[in-house]
Amino acid sequence: MELFREVKVDWLGKKWYFLGFSLIFSVAGVLSLLFWHHLPLDVDFKGGTVVRVQFDQAPNLDRIRAAADKAGIKDARIQTYGQAADKEVMITLPASSTNNETALDQGRATITNTLAQNYSPSVEGTPGNPGFTIRSVEVVGPQVGAQLRKQALLATLYSLAGMLIYLWFRFELIYGVAAVVAVFHDTLITVGAFSLMDREVSLTVIAAILTLIGYSMNDTIVVFDRIRENLRLSRREPLADTVNRSINQTLSRTVLTSGLTFLTALSLYLFGGEVLRGFSFALVIGILIGTYSSIAVAAPMLVAYQDWRAKRGKAAILPAAKRSKA
Numbered sequence: 391m392e393l394f395r396e397v398k399v400d401w402l403g404k405k406w407y408f409l410g411f412s413l414i415f416s417v418a419g420v421l422s423l424l425f426w427h428h429l430p431l432d433v434d435f436k437g438g439t440v441v442r443v444q445f446d447q448a449p450n451l452d453r454i455r456a457a458a459d460k461a462g463i464k465d466a467r468i469q470t471y472g473q474a475a476d477k478e479v480m481i482t483l484p485a486s487s488t489n490n491e492t493a494l495d496q497g498r499a500t501i502t503n504t505l506a507q508n509y510s511p512s513v514e515g516t517p518g519n520p521g522f523t524i525r526s527v528e529v530v531g532p533q534v535g536a537q538l539r540k541q542a543l544l545a546t547l548y549s550l551a552g553m554l555i556y557l558w559f560r561f562e563l564i565y566g567v568a569a570v571v572a573v574f575h576d577t578l579i580t581v582g583a584f585s586l587m588d589r590e591v592s593l594t595v596i597a598a599i600l601t602l603i604g605y606s607m608n609d610t611i612v613v614f615d616r617i618r619e620n621l622r623l624s625r626r627e628p629l630a631d632t633v634n635r636s637i638n639q640t641l642s643r644t645v646l647t648s649g650l651t652f653l654t655a656l657s658l659y660l661f662g663g664e665v666l667r668g669f670s671f672a673l674v675i676g677i678l679i680g681t682y683s684s685i686a687v688a689a690p691m692l693v694a695y696q697d698w699r700a701k702r703g704k705a706a707i708l709p710a711a712k713r714s715k716a
Contacts, residue, residue, distance in 0.1 A: 397638040397641055399634070400634055401633075401637050401685055402633060402693060405686070408686035411686075412683075412687065416578055419583065419585060426585065427586070428585065429581065430588055431539075431591055432592035433482050433592075434530060435538055435539045435592075435593075436485065437485035438482050438530060439485075439528070439530075440480060440526075441480070441483065441526075442471060442480050442525040443479050443481060443522050443524055444476065444523045445478075445521060448474070449478075454509060456508070457504050457507075457508035458481075460508045461503070463483065466483055467481070468480075468481050468482075471664050472665065483500065485530075501524065505522055509522075538593065542593070545596070545600060546596075550570050550573060553570060553603075557569055557611070564691075568687075568688045568692055569607055569610045569611070569614070572606065572610055572684065573606050573607055573683075575679075575683050576680045576683050577602075577603065579675070580602065580675045583671075583675045584668075584671075594668055595668045595669060595671075595672050597669065598669045599676065601673070602672065605676070606681075612640055613636060613637060613640050614688070614692075617633055617636040629692070629696050630693050633690075633692060651673075652674065655670055656674055658670035658673070
């Protein structure tokens with residue numbers, strides 16, 4: 391199926407607009423990571439106690455926060471959990487220096503006493519019923535969180551290194567460098583979006599980012615493969631024209647594949663509930679930026695590098711595809 395026919399968009403002619411767009415979002419994300427929200431980490435990474443509370447009536451988050459402040463609980467994170475009809479709230483307490491069993495009991499007692507003494511629902515509970523129920527208490531130790539942070543970082547770096555090596559052998563080193571730079575650009579903007587919107591990064595978000603690295607890389611390889619094929623067919627054509635034509639030829643495939651995946655991720659974000667909100671948010675941002683970077687970051691890097699070599703009097707190094715044997 392071909393969505394667009396005879397597209398003749400001068401993508402490289404708009405490279406400065408693309409560069410400005412990338413710089414704005416990248417710098418905004420970096421500034422937020424360094425000076426504003428920093429990187430909000432889920433309990434998976436920083437450790438802590440997670441208490442799920444179900445209320446008899448619709449919970450008022452502002453009153454719950456006020457109750458926590460009145461009880462002297464600092465740095466507690468309070469958010470709704472599941473569907474609105476479930477009337478559940480997830481309260482995350484900072485990591486404790488005690489062992490897990492003690493932390494479980496402390497977490498349960500702390501939240502129970504705080505809500506019983508300081509939280510005032512709109513309708514009082516019946517005698518013997520405080521108006522809420524502790525559904526579950528989970529503890530993640532700070533050492534486990536630190537280990538998970540290290541493993542998440544290593545997983546991301548190893549994936550980028552593996553893709554660079556693959557593209558080095560499959561195409562040429564500059565192809566691999568351009569693709570890895572584009573993927574790093576995608577990851578930076580996605581993580582920056584979490585910081586700007588003060589959304590916690592959890593293990594599921596890391597899984598989404600690793601998924602997006604592979605997805606964006608696959609999209610970039612499709613464009614690169616068409617560039618390499620067109621280099622064989624049009625050896626005397628300027629490289630910029632070849633790259634533009636290659637992007638236009640793969641545009642239908644890019645829009646169809648990315649568009650359908652984006653709609654799925656968007657539906658998951660809108661209707662998937664709070665548990666999947668971080669995962670689906672990373673997919674929504676990452677798919678948009680990953681599709682954009684294949685066209686606006688990776689491909690222009692090939693032309694910029696080749697122009698730089700030409701100015702220094704060096705020969706072209708972008709290999710054309712080999713003819714298939716009959």
